[in-house]
Amino acid sequence: EDQVTQSPEALRLQEGESSSLNCSYTVSGLRGLFWYRQDPGKGPEFLFTLYSAGEEKEKERLKATLTKKESFLHITAPKPEDSATYLCAVIVGNQFYFGTGTSLTVIP
Amino acid sequence: SQTIHQWPATLVQPVGSPLSLECTVEGTSNPNLYWYRQAAGRGLQLLFYSVGIGQISSEVPQNLSASRPQDRQFILSSKKLLLSDSGFYLCAWVRARGSYEQYFGPGTRLTVT
Numbered sequence: 001e002d003q004v005t006q007s008p009e010a011l012r013l014q015e016g017e018s019s020s021l022n023c024s025y026t027v028s029g030l031r032g033l034f035w036y037r038q039d040p041g042k043g044p045e046f047l048f049t050l051y052s053a054g055e056e057k058e059k060e061r062l063k064a065t066l067t068k069k070e071s072f073l074h075i076t077a078p079k080p081e082d083s084a085t086y087l088c089a090v091i092v093g094n095q096f097y098f099g100t101g102t103s104l105t106v107i108p
Numbered sequence: 109s110q111t112i113h114q115w116p117a118t119l120v121q122p123v124g125s126p127l128s129l130e131c132t133v134e135g136t137s138n139p140n141l142y143w144y145r146q147a148a149g150r151g152l153q154l155l156f157y158s159v160g161i162g163q164i165s166s167e168v169p170q171n172l173s174a175s176r177p178q179d180r181q182f183i184l185s186s187k188k189l190l191l192s193d194s195g196f197y198l199c200a201w202v203r204a205r206g207s208y209e210q211y212f213g214p215g216t217r218l219t220v221t
Contacts, residue, residue, distance in 0.1 A: 032208045043198050043212030044152075087151065091208050094140060094159060095167070100151035 003027070004090055006099035013106050016077045021102045023088035024070040033071050035064050036087040038101070044087055047073075078106045110135035114199050114213035121220055127172075127186040129216050131199030134180065139201040141182040142210070143174055146196040158182060159204065194220045 007022045025033065032051050036044035048057040050066035057064045061082065063074040073086055085101040111134045121127060133139055140159050144152040154167045156174035164174050171190060175183045182199055199213040 034208075034210065036212075041196075041215075041217070043200075043215045046209055046211055049207055049209055089152075089210075094157060094165075095154060096142070096152075096210060097154075098144075098152040100149075 004088060004097050004099040006086075006088055006102050008102060009100070010103045011105070013075075013078055013104070015079055015106055015108050018074070018076045018078070020075070021073040021086055021104070022070060023073070023099055025088075025090050025097075026069075027090050027092050027097065029092050031091045031093075033066055034089045034091070034096075035062075035071070035073055036089065038085045038087055047086075075104070078104075080106045080108050082106050110201070110211065112199060112201055112211060112213040114197075114216055116216060117214065118217045119219070121189050121218065123191055123220055124188050127184070127189055127193070127218070129184040129197055129199075129218075131182040131184075131213055132180055133201045136180070136201070136203065138179060138204050140204050141176065142200040142202070143182065143184050144198045144200065146198060146215075148195075152198065156184070189220045191220050194218055 004025045013019055032049050034049050035047040037047055038044040048064040053068045055066050061076050065072050083106045085103045087101045089096045089098040113132045142157045143155040146152050157165050158176040161176055171186050173185050197216045200210050202210045
């Protein structure tokens with residue numbers, strides 16, 4: 001069965017304390033892996049797409065990497081405005097499978 | 109640029125009442141369209157997706173249905189709501205050909221009482 005698992009469920013960081021979020025997947029026929037940011041009461045906001053193992057994407061303090069079985073979202077020197085839930089998803093055929101997310105809180 | 113709209117933003121409905129949520133996309137043609145439901149503290153559950161007018165694929169058998177009467181319009185409906193239908197409903201679109209990047213609307217918060 002296709003599955004996406006994110007860890008940890010929640011993460012509290014001091015401002016400036018770098019860390020990583022994990023997304024592991026067990027799917028066949030992966031066509032892409034995606035990271036989203038979701039603020040409370042809003043729709044997810046697209047961050048990155050990764051297509052093949054070894055690929056990396058960066059945006060401001062965020063960097064996403066992909067291996068054959070998992071992806072990491074690295075957050076460097078986070079700020080309070082980075083507080084949000086981060087979701088990962090994979091696409092198989094035309095269907096997207098989402099993890100349950102990591103709730104990130106950055107404390108000033 | 110592309111924009112996706114959903115309405116209403118919030119909705120409170122009694123059990124047994126009908127439902128109609130609408131989603132429209134601007135600035136693109138022939139998108140793949142998706143309906144998701146997000147329960148509190150949970151991930152997104154795919155409900156329906158559509159690759160073209162009149163073409164609907166259902167992922168979760170339940171009392172909800174979807175229709176795509178126009179290329180950029182996607183409607184989620186129910187004849188009789190259940191308490192378990194409460195949640196945050198999200199519409200999303202993906203370019204039919206291309207990067208598979210998925211963009212979400214602002215969502216509808218549905219509370220069934």
